[in-house]
Amino acid sequence: MTYIVPFEGGTPKPLSTGEVPVQQARTRWSPKGDLIAFTGLGPGGVAATWLMDSDGSHIRRAPTPRQGSAFYPSWYPDGRHILETVGDDNTLRSVDTWLGDVVKIDTTPALMVGMASVSPDGKWIAVAAQPRQGRPYDQRKNQIWLIDGGGHAHLLIESPHQGRAPSWSPDGAKVVFESNEGSPNPAFYAIFVVNSDGSGLKQLTPFERNTQHPVFSPDGKWIAFSERTPKLLGAHAQSIAVMSAP
Secondary structure, three states, X not given: OOEEOOOOOOOOEEOOOOOOOOEEEEEEEOOOOOEEEEEEEOHHHOEEXXXXXXXXXXXXXXXXXXOOOEEEEEEOOOOOEEEEEEOOOOEEEEEEOOOOOXXXXXXEOXXXXXXXXXXXXXXXXXXXXXXXXXXXXOHHHOEEEEEOOOOEEEEOOOOOOXXXXXXXXXXXXXXXXXXXXXXOOXXXXXXXXXXXXXXXXXXXXXXXXXXXXXXXXXXXXXXXXXXXXXXXXXXXXXXXXXXXXX
């Protein structure tokens, strides 16, 4: 279920009032704010990209292939095309949400990818990935890569630095992501930000707060993220938090 809460905080309320046919995760507003894309988990754990209107109505599956699973939708700036990760082989593809056309995105070097994010101008993709070298995919070994329009990929941070869940600032000047690089506990993550040219890497949150999945606000002034802190008996208290953007 997708919930909505005022920016100032308050009681979360379900966005959709009717029946939701799938479990909802990884929600993403469209550039115009009129649509929401999300990963829908159906029976048997099969995942696909779904869409709904901004008021939570008209929930429908995006016109993507019915075979296999797809995760982590990210909008292109035209508000029509979506980038998604194909779970079967950890590749990327773009989907035309009007016509259903699908285009596989090949990269050089070949990568196994996790979560990805399209830049505000649509010219770059920031993605958590690792080289495709015949080994099983392991998200713990991901780093942040940039892919240009021709499929050429390079590491955003040249020195080895683990990273996941990248997201662009509205002006395309920065990328924010989560990482456990330097964490005393590899299960605990912090939020980092770096310039789009790979310079100015900065840690924004302490590892003990276990912060993940950062996204910029549309005005670029804030970063929202999730926070998971341990409680008794191994459970976790999970919350949504915001901080000023650097």
